[in-house]
Amino acid sequence: MTLGWTESPDDRKGPLPQNGGMLFDSPSSFGRSFRIVTFGESHGAGVGVVLDGVKPGLPFDLEAIQAEMDRRRPGQSDLVTPRKEADQVQVLSGVFEGRTTGHPIAMVVFNENQRSGDYKAITDLFRPGHADLTYDRKYGLRDPRGGGRSSGRETLGRVAAGAWAKQQLAALGITVRGFNREIAAIAGTAVDWAFVETNPLRVADPAAFAAQRAAVEAARAEGDSVGGICEVWIEGLPVGLGDPAFGKLDGLLALACMSIGAVKGVELGAGFESARLRGSQNNDPLGPGGPLKNDAGGTLGGISTGAPVVVRLAVKPTSSISKIQKTIDRDGNPADIATHGRHDPCIAPRIVPVAEAMCALVIYDAWLTQQSLRDGTAPLPEWDWDAVEALFGSRR
Secondary structure, three states, rough: OOOOOOOEEEEEEOOOOOOHHHOOOOOOOOOOOOEEEEOOOOOOOOEEEEEEEEEEEEEOOHHHHHHEEEEEEEEOOOOOOOOOEEEEEEEEEEOOOOOOOOOOOOEEEOOOOHHHHHHHHOEEEEEOOOOOHHHHHHOOOOOOOHHHHHHHHHHHHHHHHHHHHHHHHHHOEEEEEEEEEEEEEOOOOOOOOOHHOOOOEEEEOOHHHHHHHHHHHHHHHHHOOEEEEEEEEEEEOOOOOOOOOHHOOHHHHHHHOOOOOOEEEEOOOOOHHHOOOOOHHOOOOOEEOOOOOOOOOOOOHHHHHHHHEEEEEEEEOOOEEEEEOEEEEOOEEEEEEEEOOOOOOOOHHHHHHHHHHHHHHHHHHHHHHHHHHHHOOOOOOHHHHHHHHHHHHHOO
16 A cells, blocks of 8 residues: 555554564664664754774774765855854764774764754745655654755765775775766766865866856756766775675665765666667677776676776755745645755765765675685584484484
8 A cells, every 4th residue: 555645654554564674774774794873863963873893903093084074064165055064073982092992983973053943934844855755754753954864964974984994995905086977967078086176066077167167056046956977986996896696796886875865876887878789889898907998887797897896876956945846734735835044056066975985885895795705714513413412302
């Protein structure tokens, strides 16, 4: 039975299933060998993350983590939300004298600049493009202040955890870096890595920047927003990361990136363009040093080939806009809504460090999983059947 627009789960007959069929231990957790759990809401006391599966004695570089947090924080330029948050990360546990203890690492950022009053007028209205309606219908209640758990501030925990993963990968010679390939349907062609972190849109083509900036400014002036395409390059990978079937590296990367709130599509390598090619065009010829081109995007059969893994994310326009839109209230009555407050005219620039973080988490987890596979285990001893028979009275 499906729910109508004005129904809630409580309107259905019979008890609700209890945690049945959930893919993870919790919908707020991610990872296998290296696990994270994010917590917090946009207008709550704070947001953060718990890291589990970290070995003891590893150097813990808090400054490097803070640097990644600063790349994501609001108020960086005139093209993002003016909300002023320092986003200073605090470590609550799991680190002693600059090294990991082997116990869960908890990191938190306390919110400082909430303006919950901005949402008072729309408390009972559902904002188009947001999770307001679905959260309300699923849980029977929601936090209307800034989106609560569905807010982009949830990604702070991801970035903190991903920054840790990046440190571990760098020691292995693996780099994860990203940029915006496209803003407002204006695509760049050149990739100038030195330019990426010097412009507020994090685009890589200096020749396209002026037009991309103008498009963002035009949308903001009209009370609207634009989207973009983020691209992440993962380089220095060994051959062999990822597992068959449901553990495919590209599948896990897609899952990780699609879990970011503003992302509506993910492709690797040639992606959707491969559907328009013939096999002779799409296949990557192989040579002694590896693939001779990389339309596969760095994986074959879900396992890394050693070539760069290239991931692209379709980032939707920011849903919070001041243009008047049609909606309904909690009772299903038609209404008009305009979302005021401090919002990004284009969220793509702040998605880049989040996308990098999620990719880094997948790669580090896959590396740890591969290490456990290759380390090997001692052979199982022969059964002591006399002891078994003494315990159970029979060998069968």
